[in-house]
């Protein structure tokens with residue numbers, strides 16, 4: 584890969600990477616700041632896209648059109664949808680689906696995007712394996728799981744909604760951007776992977792500690808990306 588776009592939704596998901604890179608150019612576009620330069624000798628563009636699917640999809644298009652990236656990595660936090668995936672662990676996307684796409688009134692299954700050949704976008708297989716290998720090396724104390732990332736414009740904090748996402752999509756984690764990034768990467772025919780560290784259980788359980796978990800989870804993911812970038 585010649586130039587890789589690295590996208591986080593929130594500042595805490597990209598600040599660590601920005602601090603480690605040699606920034607050569609900063610571009611403002613559509614309310615987002617794109618930091619172009621070198622991270623561990625690799626050409627990258629690091630950007631905070633903001634929260635939700637529209638911001639995320641637009642961000643990929645700008646990365647492709649303005650910066651010519653030929654791959655994208657999405658880093659950040661997510662809510663776990665599986666009992667075995669704990670706070671702090673990392674999920675590497677096998678694929679990503681938009682769980683709030685619902686045209687069931689017209690007979691489509693939930694999540695199916697009418698008139699598209701696919702609705703769950705497959706991550707690049709080489710990136711997946713590299714991410715798992717690197718994660719085991721640099722974050723040996725946490726679990727790393729391959730699984731489906733489900734995304735929607737809502738923070739999941741209700742057990743009934745969580746159960747529905749598990750039943751309908753067999754998701755490993757829920758967040759708010761990954762599938763939009765996957766969708767935009769698919770349309771531009773570039774490879775992607777979503778890497779998410781778990782900050783919560785997506786069920787509204789004890790959230791006094793959320794900011795602390797979120798910070799630790801984001802740090803795990805940043806460390807993974809920083810080392811992964813050397814291999815791709």
Ligand code: ADE
Nearest residue numbers: 660661662738739758785
């Ligand atoms: N990001 C982190 N936790 C999340 C959750 N429970 N739902 C959606 N996005 C999230």
